[in-house]
Amino acid sequence: MRLKKWLSLTGCILAVMVFIFLLAPMLMKIDNVKEMANYIDDNDIEATALWWSEVGVVANAEMNCRNTVEYAPHNPDRQSKTDN
Amino acid sequence: MPISSKSTLSVLWKEEDWWAIWLGFIILIIGIFIFFPRAPEGMDSKIAAANSTLKSESKKAPFKTVEWYQAVDAKQNLKATGNDFAKSISSFIAVPHSWTQNPLDAFFMTKGEAETKKVKATEKYNSAKSKETEMKLAAIASQKVAETAVYKDLSLNEKAQSDILAWRDAHKSASNAKKKTKAAPYNQVLPLIGLCILLGLFFSIGAKFMGRSAGRFFIGFFFVFGLAILAYLAENQVTMKHYGIGYAAWAILFGLIISNTIGTPRWVMPAVQVEYFIKTGLVLLGAEILFGKIISIGIPGIFVAWIVTPIVLTTTYIVGQKIIKIPSKTLNITISADMSVCGVSAAIATAAACKAKKGELTLAVGMSLVFTSIMMIVMPIIIKAVGMPQVLGGAWMGGTIDSTGAVAAAGAFLGDKALYVAATIKMIQNVLIGVVAFVVAVYWCAKVEAVEGQRVSLWEIWYRFPKFVLGFIGASIIFSTIYAYFGSDVGYVLIDHGVIRGLTKTLRGWFFCLAFASIGLATDFRELKHHFKGGKPLILYVFGQSLNLCLTLLMAYIMFYLVFPEITASI
Numbered sequence: 001m002r003l004k005k006w007l008s009l010t011g012c013i014l015a016v017m018v019f020i021f022l023l024a025p026m027l028m029k030i031d032n033v034k035e036m037a038n039y040i041d042d043n044d045i046e047a048t049a050l051w052w053s054e055v056g057v058v059a060n061a062e063m064n065c066r067n068t069v070e071y072a073p074h075n076p077d078r079q080s081k082t083d084n
Numbered sequence: 085m086p087i088s089s090k091s092t093l094s095v096l097w098k099e100e101d102w103w104a105i106w107l108g109f110i111i112l113i114i115g116i117f118i119f120f121p122r123a124p125e126g127m128d129s130k131i132a133a134a135n136s137t138l139k140s141e142s143k144k145a146p147f148k149t150v151e152w153y154q155a156v157d158a159k160q161n162l163k164a165t166g167n168d169f170a171k172s173i174s175s176f177i178a179v180p181h182s183w184t185q186n187p188l189d190a191f192f193m194t195k196g197e198a199e200t201k202k203v204k205a206t207e208k209y210n211s212a213k214s215k216e217t218e219m220k221l222a223a224i225a226s227q228k229v230a231e232t233a234v235y236k237d238l239s240l241n242e243k244a245q246s247d248i249l250a251w252r253d254a255h256k257s258a259s260n261a262k263k264k265t266k267a268a269p270y271n272q273v274l275p276l277i278g279l280c281i282l283l284g285l286f287f288s289i290g291a292k293f294m295g296r297s298a299g300r301f302f303i304g305f306f307f308v309f310g311l312a313i314l315a316y317l318a319e320n321q322v323t324m325k326h327y328g329i330g331y332a333a334w335a336i337l338f339g340l341i342i343s344n345t346i347g348t349p350r351w352v353m354p355a356v357q358v359e360y361f362i363k364t365g366l367v368l369l370g371a372e373i374l375f376g377k378i379i380s381i382g383i384p385g386i387f388v389a390w391i392v393t394p395i396v397l398t399t400t401y402i403v404g405q406k407i408i409k410i411p412s413k414t415l416n417i418t419i420s421a422d423m424s425v426c427g428v429s430a431a432i433a434t435a436a437a438c439k440a441k442k443g444e445l446t447l448a449v450g451m452s453l454v455f456t457s458i459m460m461i462v463m464p465i466i467i468k469a470v471g472m473p474q475v476l477g478g479a480w481m482g483g484t485i486d487s488t489g490a491v492a493a494a495g496a497f498l499g500d501k502a503l504y505v506a507a508t509i510k511m512i513q514n515v516l517i518g519v520v521a522f523v524v525a526v527y528w529c530a531k532v533e534a535v536e537g538q539r540v541s542l543w544e545i546w547y548r549f550p551k552f553v554l555g556f557i558g559a560s561i562i563f564s565t566i567y568a569y570f571g572s573d574v575g576y577v578l579i580d581h582g583v584i585r586g587l588t589k590t591l592r593g594w595f596f597c598l599a600f601a602s603i604g605l606a607t608d609f610r611e612l613k614h615h616f617k618g619g620k621p622l623i624l625y626v627f628g629q630s631l632n633l634c635l636t637l638l639m640a641y642i643m644f645y646l647v648f649p650e651i652t653a654s655i
Binding site for chain 1: 135138139141142143144145146147148149152156159160185256257260263318319321323324325326327328329330331332337341342344345346347369372377385426427428429460461464465487488489490492493494496497503504505506507508510511514572576580581584585589593596650651
């Protein structure tokens with residue numbers, strides 16, 4: 001019984017390793033999945049993050065959006081419409 | 085038990101909820117003392133100079149000029165986490181590093197290996213940098229030509245704008261390449277042992293006051309912490325990072341494997357304290373809910389995130405109760421919140437607020453992680469295939485993909501505009517987690533747990549109310565107030581890139597990871613099987629997510645293209 005439990009544990013660990021080192025990399029051969037992986041690497045994105053503060057690019061996004069709202073470039077067309 | 089005996093002052097040091105608040109606030113206060121006095125040199129004058137440039141540039145041209153972007157970059161570079169003391173803290177509490185084939189790479193990097201990495205990265209950086217310089221010169225030249233025509237020539241303006249955007253792309257590549265040139269040797273083993281002892285002692289204090297054995301808790305904590313390290317190790321394997329499979333999934337899985345094969349050792353059980361870790365983590369999470377941030381980043385996003393999300397949440401819950409007939413209300417609300425708000429973090433907060441069972445939280449988190457990985461890859465492909473505009477696609481993904489990391493990855497896949505909109509909407513949606521947790525806690529106390537036909541007094545609601553929610557909301561109110569007092573720019577430096585990113589987010593991650601490992605260690609597979617009966621949770625999730633996809637797309641289109649087209653044009 002004790003041996004069976006330890007064998008089950010070993011089997012589960014092997015299954016996890018097969019997934020990490022064999023199955024998951026195999027799926028990476030699909031073009032779209034590979035392309036996404038490259039984007040994640042190139043942009044240094046924490047794809048596993050659960051919350052905004054765990055992702056670096058979110059800070060950049062927030063800063064950019066905030067400044068766009070606060071210091072939106074002057075648009076002569078919009079200006080003239082508002083003036084009218 | 086009479087109410088009077090339930091409400092003695094001793095609950096403040098005997099109950100888990102209050103201990104979660106005390107421990108959470110101790111960390112937040114430490115964070116304030118570390119980061120607030122360590123603002124970068126000349127912060128105020130640099131911010132003032134950048135804002136003055138932004139103001140003058142915004143009046144000068146009908147597009148974002150080179151100087152406009154440089155001023156934003158100048159503000160972005162100001163971080164309280166940049167000083168040596170903050171860096172030492174970060175490396176002490178850090179999780180294992182990234183690795184590909186050899187797990188030991190997550191813990192050690194020799195000087196030689198770091199040097200080799202640096203040389204390779206420097207080569208790439210130099211090439212990216214020279215490309216950036218070239219693009220910048222072209223952008224400046226085009227901008228000058230447009231300026232000469234007093235920005236009246238539309239084609240010259242468009243040319244300048246497109247050259248500036250091309251420079252920004254090159255700038256981003258150069259910045260990413262530069263980060264990799266900073267490879268330094270590390271040995272993560274000693275800090276991890278130190279952190280384990282420190283956190284073990286930290287939580288033991290509360291355990292002692294709550295009448296548990298501090299010694300037994302401390303010993304068992306080593307095992308749970310070891311499992312948390314393994315979970316982070318699996319998360320940081322490069323391929324797993326690409327799929328977005330994070331520590332939550334691994335910690336639950338590893339815990340489940342142990343508890344359902346050899347069984348969780350008895351000496352570990354005193355440290356298997358799911359609620360204790362989750363509630364403390366949630367108090368820290370409260371400090372990351374900053375209302376000021378979302379108010380300053382745009383109305384269309386607020387509409388997309390704050391109108392659709394509550395509609396989807398309540399509809400899914402009602403459908404789950406009335407039509408799908410989910411037997412457990414707590415499972416129903418946990419799945420509904422998890423799917424409509426922000427995935428795992430919403431599931432944790434809601435499950436804790438309504439006192440859901442461990443198996444129910446596991447199920448909700450599991451479904452969220454699977455769907456997040458699929459949506460992260462499939463949604464950008466669909467958006468590209470149908471030629472949807474980046475802003476609309478970004479808003480759609482930001483409102484529907486559960487976790488922020490996956491939203492950022494899917495957004496980056498489409499382009500910068502999509503990334504900015506998606507990340508911003510997700511951030512606005514993240515804020516809802518506090519409101520949802522509070523409303524669910526009150527609703528559960530006043531309605532769900534009440535005897536039918538009996539009126540529940542306010543005092544009884546207060547007694548039943550999960551008190552840690554007060555810490556969660558309190559932390560949010562206090563930090564939002566400080567953020568508003570500082571203003572967005574200083575708040576970005578001292579709170580966002582100080583207390584939060586320098587200390588609390590990493591510790592909060594550890595606490596959640598410990599909680600998930602504990603969930604796994606305390607869960608029997610058979611418990612999960614029972615919830616899967618008839619596939620009802622899956623049907624509920626698919627229904628809710630389909631509704632979410634339709635409503636978010638519709639609302640994003642209305643807000644970004646019909647109601648606020650000028651904001652969309654300027655993003």
